[in-house]
Amino acid sequence: xxxxxxxxxxxxxxxxxxxxxxxxxxxxxxxxxxxxxxxxxxxxxxxxxxxxxxxxxxxxxxxxxxxxxxxxxxxxxxxxxxxxxxxxxxxxxxxxxxxxxxxxxxxxxxxx
Amino acid sequence: xxxxxxxxxxxxxxxxxxxxxxxxxxxxxxxxxxxxxxxxxxxxxxxxxxxxxxxxxxxxxxxxxxxxxxxxxxxxxxxxxxxxxxxxxxxxxxxxxxxxxxxxxxxxxx
Numbered sequence: 001x002x003x004x005x006x007x008x009x010x011x012x013x014x015x016x017x018x019x020x021x022x023x024x025x026x027x028x029x030x031x032x033x034x035x036x037x038x039x040x041x042x043x044x045x046x047x048x049x050x051x052x053x054x055x056x057x058x059x060x061x062x063x064x065x066x067x068x069x070x071x072x073x074x075x076x077x078x079x080x081x082x083x084x085x086x087x088x089x090x091x092x093x094x095x096x097x098x099x100x101x102x103x104x105x106x107x108x109x110x111x112x
Numbered sequence: 113x114x115x116x117x118x119x120x121x122x123x124x125x126x127x128x129x130x131x132x133x134x135x136x137x138x139x140x141x142x143x144x145x146x147x148x149x150x151x152x153x154x155x156x157x158x159x160x161x162x163x164x165x166x167x168x169x170x171x172x173x174x175x176x177x178x179x180x181x182x183x184x185x186x187x188x189x190x191x192x193x194x195x196x197x198x199x200x201x202x203x204x205x206x207x208x209x210x211x212x213x214x215x216x217x218x219x220x221x222x
Contacts, residue, residue, distance in 0.1 A: 031208055043198065043212040056209060089153060098142045098208045100160035101200075106153055 004104035006092050012110045018080040021107045024073055025094030033101065034067055034077050035091040043091070049075065082111045114139045114203050118213035125189045125220045133184040133216045135199030142202050144175050145210070146184050149196040158184070158197075189220045 005024040013019050025032045033048040047057040052069045060067070064083070069075040079086055087110050095101040115138035125131055135144070146158040159166050159173040161182065166173055170189075175182040186193055196217050200210040 033209065042214050043200075045209050045211070048209055050208070091155065093210075095208070098202055100143075100145060100157065101210055102157060103147075103155040106155075108153070 004092055004094050004102055006090075006104035006107050008107060009105065010108045010110075012112065013082055015083055015111055016081045017111075018078065019082045019086075019109060019111075021077040021090050021092075021109070023075045023077070023092030023104060025075070025092070026102060027073070029094035029096050029102075030072075031095045031097065031101075032069060032075050033093040033095075034075070035093065035103075037089045037091060037106075046077070079109075082109075084111045087111050114141070114201060114211050116199055116201055116211055116213035118197075118199055118216050120216060121214065123216055123218045125186075125193075125218065127189060127191060127220055127222050129189050129220075130185070130187045131189060131218070133186070133197055133199075133218075135182040135184070135201075135213055137180050137182075137199075137201050139180075139203050141177065141180075142208075143210070144177075144182055144199065144201045146173055146182070147198040147200065148193075149198060149215070151195060155198070186218070189218075191220045191222055194218055194220045 007022045034046040046059045049069045067077045089106045091106045093101045093103040117136045148156045161175045163177045170187045172185045196215040198215045199213045
């Protein structure tokens with residue numbers, strides 16, 4: 001398996017624009033997680049899915065953020081409109097039940 | 113939520129030295145993982161170790177679940193060991209989200 005695949009690897013956008021981050025989990029994994037990493041807050045969980053259903057979105061910072069998982073092999077995290085304070089590295093991870101989680105390479109987002 | 117504390121926050125080592133990183137957690141856990149974040153930002157899985165001891169080359173880890181801590185040992189450190197080491201846990205409940213510690217930044221000097 002190729003592991004968790006995220007795209008794009010880097011994204012630079014202007015404030016106010018819509019940003020869509022994409023994730024393909026490892027085949028057979030039933031949990032998918034979106035994390036954000038910043039210097040100030042470290043690694044924080046934004047939302048996670050089980051069998052494509054959102055379970056806990058309490059970490060989503062505000063209504064500008066939304067996430068979907070239309071099928072077992074694809075998820076998106078959308079920010080609309082984007083703001084400079086959204087600049088961070090966004091990671092997607094997947095696991096089978098509560099067992100070992102594997103992370104993608106991350107998307108480095110810069111909002112100018 | 114569960115609290116995860118890592119120590120020390122920073123560690124500077126001379127190449128060839130040994131070191132121990134510690135992770136304390138505040139509740140019973142279902143899963144504990146150690147990750148290495150390399151200078152390119154990638155999170156590399158080191159160990160999945162909810163209990164017991166495991167070894168992988170120069171690295172080993174021990175988790176004492178009853179006492180709520182885990183240790184990561186680095187022996188004969190190399191410059192490629194530099195980076196941030198994270199401990200992450202999820203609680204012994206139906207809660208599968210991993211909570212991360214703040215990490216230990218390791219710098220290995222040649």
